[in-house]
Amino acid sequence: MSTIADSLTAIRSTLPAEVELVAVSKFHPAEAIEEAYSAGQRIFGESRVQELSKKIPVLPDDIRWHFIGHLQTNKVRQLLTAGPIALIESIDSEKLLDAIDKEAMRLGITARVLMQVHVAAEETKFGFSPDEIIGYFSERRFENLRATHLCGIMGMATNTDDEARIRTDFETIASLRLDILDMAPDLRGFDIVSMGMSDDYHIAIESGSNLIRIGTAIFGERNY
Numbered sequence: 001m002s003t004i005a006d007s008l009t010a011i012r013s014t015l016p017a018e019v020e021l022v023a024v025s026k027f028h029p030a031e032a033i034e035e036a037y038s039a040g041q042r043i044f045g046e047s048r049v050q051e052l053s054k055k056i057p058v059l060p061d062d063i064r065w066h067f068i069g070h071l072q073t074n075k076v077r078q079l080l081t082a083g084p085i086a087l088i089e090s091i092d093s094e095k096l097l098d099a100i101d102k103e104a105m106r107l108g109i110t111a112r113v114l115m116q117v118h119v120a121a122e123e124t125k126f127g128f129s130p131d132e133i134i135g136y137f138s139e140r141r142f143e144n145l146r147a148t149h150l151c152g153i154m155g156m157a158t159n160t161d162d163e164a165r166i167r168t169d170f171e172t173i174a175s176l177r178l179d180i181l182d183m184a185p186d187l188r189g190f191d192i193v194s195m196g197m198s199d200d201y202h203i204a205i206e207s208g209s210n211l212i213r214i215g216t217a218i219f220g221e222r223n224y
């Protein structure tokens with residue numbers, strides 16, 4: 001059985017230099033995070049506000065926490081006050097984005113976020129549709145934001161064995177970022193393309209990902 005450190009080393013050895021790795025530690029205990037931290041990992045991803053709030057105070061200060069789960073607007077304050085959140089990857093509605101902006105403004109911080117886009121076949125996945133996200137940028141509604149930096153885009157591929165479909169989904173997500181930049185060339189730092197998980201990150205990287213989110217392949221199966 002390989003350890004967390006071994007798994008991390010194996011994954012890192014395959015990554016191009018421009019690709020950053022988020023170790024998705026949701027449902028795993030602080031001890032597992034410490035093990036990955038000792039092996040040099042600094043970016044961790046969590047999907048529940050309450051779990052993240054418990055982990056931040058007991059783990060090292062220089063961890064960069066990414067929030068990757070569906071966020072209810074009534075949990076925004078709790079998330080932004082839990083500790084420094086390096087990136088909220090899962091902005092799935094304009095209502096949520098505006099709530100985060102308002103709260104960040106109130107706290108005197110800048111929220112860094114990714115727009116989550118939904119291209120997968122499953123209806124259960126959250127996110128803006130391609131049309132919604134194009135509308136948001138073509139109408140320049142981002143100009144309303146006061147305390148939020150839009151850092152790029154996040155998405156997931158259809159959950160399938162069909163590699164061609166996975167590749168098409170990832171290519172759609174990556175090209176949406178370019179479409180957005182065509183419409184709003186003045187957007188600064190809209191650089192991140194977060195896509196790829198344990199089973200599909202190789203395809204994601206080939207399709208233009210520069211941030212991958214890996215849980216199971218590092219920490220093993222989760223006990224929900």
Ligand SMILES: *Cc1c(COP(=O)(O)O)cnc(C)c1O
Pocket residue numbers: 024026047068069196197198199213214215216217
């Ligand atoms: C849980 C989760 C992951 C990690 O998935 P694995 O298959 O365990 O690598 C990545 N991204 C998001 C948004 C997740 O919720």
